[in-house]
Amino acid sequence: MDAPAILVEGLKKWYGEVKAVDGVDLQVQPQIVFGLLGPNGAGKTTIVRILTTLLHPDAGRAMVAGYDVVREAEPLRHVIGLAGQSAAVDENLTGLENLEMVGRLYHLPAAEARSRAENVLERFELTDAAHRTAKTYSGGMRRRLDLGASLVGRPRILFLDEPTTGLDPRSRLEMWDIIRELVHDGTTLMLTTQYLEEADRLCDQIAVIDNGHVIAEGTADELKLRIGGEVLAIRVTDRSMVGAAAGAVFGLGPGGGNVDNTTCEITVPVGSDGPGILTEAVRRLDAEKIRLADIGLRRPSLDDVFLVLTGHTADRSVDDGEGDQTSGKRRRGRKDR
């Protein structure tokens, strides 16, 4: 077996009372896309910051490309690339100048820095904008430039922290294509995401993170098997009927369901027999004379994954793109496991 590209053992990072990362073990094989999936505040960004030498862990150890992230941070920085949550480009420099600067900071000769910068611009279809300041770029262009900057050093291992958060659907699809290409080139990729769909489409291996712990690990298919294929979603018109409706349909899936009293929505993971269960649900609800606003099958969302794995939903109310530790703070007290 190849040496793992990333090996994490018993990793901990605490901010006072808040345990942002609380004993994480991970093993990432070379040349795959590894996804850290979880809601805001789960500890994903903290893990990435430790693995890219930006943050020292409080306990445990982490090896990236064979280097210890604390003791061998300096040589490690030669072989990693990082594209963070905010598109970290200098908006007063042109696209070309941004990339050239990064190349020079990797200590490439000026000519080499320039030719690599031009290659990256061409690859990400930014050649036409090469001589415009990044200030004039669209959100998607900035992200591509930022990703490009993380590639100038030709990293063996690339870290992408929420590469598509805040992008419009078209830019997101473009970003997915780019990420897939990178793996073909032999790079090992670790990305974080809040979107199950994204992890599903891109990642060979996924670790689900919640409250600083890895709560599940496997391929997308393995995880989906645990979640159970599709989800039956029902919304009733009359709030007082939510309980009755839930009673009628909860037994249909392999394991319970979830009721959201504010939206009057009931969700039930239904495994692979979606259409059969949908028909049965309509029959039962009709028999109970429960009026529906909406009923249908959908792909499991991150909420559904979390519901099955943890018994609580992924909290979206803290979706503010702030650091993990602050939202982690706000998530406490809401724990109901």
Next chain:
Amino acid sequence: MSATTTTTTATPAMTSGERLRLTVSDWRTLTKRNLLTYIRKPDLLVFSTIQPVMFVLLFVYVWGGAMQRSLPSTISYVDFLMPGIFVQTAIFGALQTGVGLADDLQKGLIDRFRSLPMARSAVLAGRTASDTFVIVFQVILMTVVAYLVGYRLHDGLARALLGFVGAVSVGYAFTWLAAFAGLSLKTVEAVQAATFTLVFPFVFASSAFVPDTQFPGWLRAWSHVNPVSIWSETIRVLTLGDRFTHAPAALVGHVPSLEVLLLESSAWFFGFLLVFVPLGVRVYRKT
């Protein structure tokens, strides 16, 4: 886990000469980047330069008449004032370092730099150096403006140049204070408010703009040890010569000898760097 102990051959051992060469290269790269930013955002440069020019005009034309009466007849107020203005310009210009670093921090650029195999010192060294270049530019411009409103040098060009170098060095010292504040406070707004408040008692409770002989006792005590006073007086001695050193103490206070002033100025300069360089580098590493 034996699998993880792969060889670490990616970076061959560097000689200290090679390391120094790369460090200097990183400083240059970052300095160049910051200066490009100033060129791309000329409004910043224009307004940060217009402000001290307005100070000169305000002091010379609005308060100058009244001020002149408390000065010996051999010293014109503009000649007395300009050394203080140079120091003030350098200090206010230096505060831009904190704003620039907080901005880089907010935009995630500092994270990028810290994940690159570049010298740990380069971000701070590059920023303080580029802002010092801007200060040089501003001091030259101030001299030209001042010349137009009657400012003259009275003790030779060589000494005056030493005085200008002194003013710029004050700015350089304050860029490190601003760097520390910028990385500690993390947001542009907080840095602006905090650094301005911090330097206010230095700049204004001093003999930079008026002789401190009329200050109440406690304020005069502060003004005497205030580095801004010391730096202003040093430049005064270097640009006014005998006119200042031989002026009646009742009007301009007791003027120490140039040697003493240079010693005190340097002590403050190196003291600032000794405190704020390590502090700045420390926050940068931990940010």
